[in-house]
Amino acid sequence: MTQTDISQEYLRNSTGLANETSAAEARVLIVMTGGTICMKRSSDGFVPARGFLKSGLAPRPSFNDGSDSRFLPVMVDDHTSILLPSLRTPSSAYKKHVRYVVLEFDELLDSSSINADGWTEIAQTIYRNYTFFDAFVVLHGTDSMAYSCSALSFMLQNLGKPVILTGSQAPMLELQNDATDNLLGSLIIAGHFMIPEVCLFFNYKLFRGNRVTKVSASDFAAFASPNFPPLADITSSKTNVHWELIHRPTHIKAFSIQTSRDIGHVACLRIFPGIRPEMVDAVLKVDGLKGLILETFGAGNAPKGSDGALTKVFAQAIQRGIIIVNVTQCMTGTVSPLYEPAMKLKQAGVVPGHDLTTEAALAKLSYLLAFPDLTVEDITRQMSESLRGELTEQTRTAFEHPKRHLSTSVAELTALGYAVAQGSLDCVKGNIESMLNEGDYFGNTPLVSADAVSINSTEPRDQI
Numbered sequence: 216m217t218q219t220d221i222s223q224e225y226l227r228n229s230t231g232l233a234n235e236t237s238a239a240e241a242r243v244l245i246v247m248t249g250g251t252i253c254m255k256r257s258s259d260g261f262v263p264a265r266g267f268l269k270s271g272l273a274p275r276p277s278f279n280d281g282s283d284s285r286f287l288p289v290m291v292d293d294h295t296s297i298l299l300p301s302l303r304t305p306s307s308a309y310k311k312h313v314r315y316v317v318l319e320f321d322e323l324l325d326s327s328s329i330n331a332d333g334w335t336e337i338a339q340t341i342y343r344n345y346t347f348f349d350a351f352v353v354l355h356g357t358d359s360m361a362y363s364c365s366a367l368s369f370m371l372q373n374l375g376k377p378v379i380l381t382g383s384q385a386p387m388l389e390l391q392n393d394a395t396d397n398l399l400g401s402l403i404i405a406g407h408f409m410i411p412e413v414c415l416f417f418n419y420k421l422f423r424g425n426r427v428t429k430v431s432a433s434d435f436a437a438f439a440s441p442n443f444p445p446l447a448d449i450t451s452s453k454t455n456v457h458w459e460l461i462h463r464p465t466h467i468k469a470f471s472i473q474t475s476r477d478i479g480h481v482a483c484l485r486i487f488p489g490i491r492p493e494m495v496d497a498v499l500k501v502d503g504l505k506g507l508i509l510e511t512f513g514a515g516n517a518p519k520g521s522d523g524a525l526t527k528v529f530a531q532a533i534q535r536g537i538i539i540v541n542v543t544q545c546m547t548g549t550v551s552p553l554y555e556p557a558m559k560l561k562q563a564g565v566v567p568g569h570d571l572t573t574e575a576a577l578a579k580l581s582y583l584l585a586f587p588d589l590t591v592e593d594i595t596r597q598m599s600e601s602l603r604g605e606l607t608e609q610t611r612t613a614f615e616h617p618k619r620h621l622s623t624s625v626a627e628l629t630a631l632g633y634a635v636a637q638g639s640l641d642c643v644k645g646n647i648e649s650m651l652n653e654g655d656y657f658g659n660t661p662l663v664s665a666d667a668v669s670i671n672s673t674e675p676r677d678q679i
Contacts (some may be wrong), residue, residue: 326356
């Protein structure tokens, strides 16, 4: 079946809804990659359960209103489609149904086994079916879901539809589980609200995908977004979407995917007390290494080592073209050169990762490294910029007296001091230029006064 055939089949399947308003039914593609949510018991423990739509969803009234089970076309590669049976949810509080199909990957993976190839398969599936569905829900194991969310947020470019990843801590087929609520919540949000982001839904909360990290191996509240609030939450009576937080495109471009990644040339290293410089040096000299995510203490601090040996190791690696990004080991907060150790790292060329999670930093760096036209300077700059809402950009520090009576001159002098401490030449120049343009009680700037002194002096001008 060709792409044209798919379009015609889609229209034929849609004509049956003519008596219903088209807005009364949303179409969602569930992409099943594997994970706990779709597993069943066996003699060898939990194993993936095939036929999830029939065995896991059809028997449940909240997922199946008993209406006609239409077959919907789904593209499985660039030229081939298959017809899959669909189910429809009962009408929601918003007077709308969600019709959905489940596309199961040929190989269902435990989340610890997913890699860049798996991310590519998910991205390509969404791309091929983008025009045929209103939204996408990806069933995924929890162990690496935060990594997948971050990776997909960069791979899916100019996204204009919801993409929600979800899973569970207990399988759908178990009596007590969180899978039912997680999947139903994902379907409701995907089918009702235009949130054009890669998100993660878990335990009644919708998070921005590249802001999450897994915080529990067993609790139903398995994920948290430490430095950014949820985009939405579901209560007993309604879904609350915080629209002011939604990241939206600022230009009109066609949806596309970027599947090239350089994940195999990026490493992560966690700093610990007593770490030896030669250990770090060994990692930084791994053949083909292009980038390192450095997990440091507090606000971005790391031991200097004896005679600054560790800082020298970082500086030498950066001189070889390796990009090192500094993220904090803490659950909340941001990397900021407030203390000498963090300042030394920045002066050595280590890139402050601000409030990036480790997962987002790894995904973002491997994404940028895959662009052949980007220089090290380009990548370094973009790592400190928000591309998909993954970090909070820092602006110039504003100084204010507690009583709001800090004079301009004192504020500028304070800003100059911080600029010097941070080793930022551009900021130092900017502050000095600003101060040189300030006039005295006669309106003369320092340069005008200097000229006057020079003219009246008997000494040569170049000695003044």
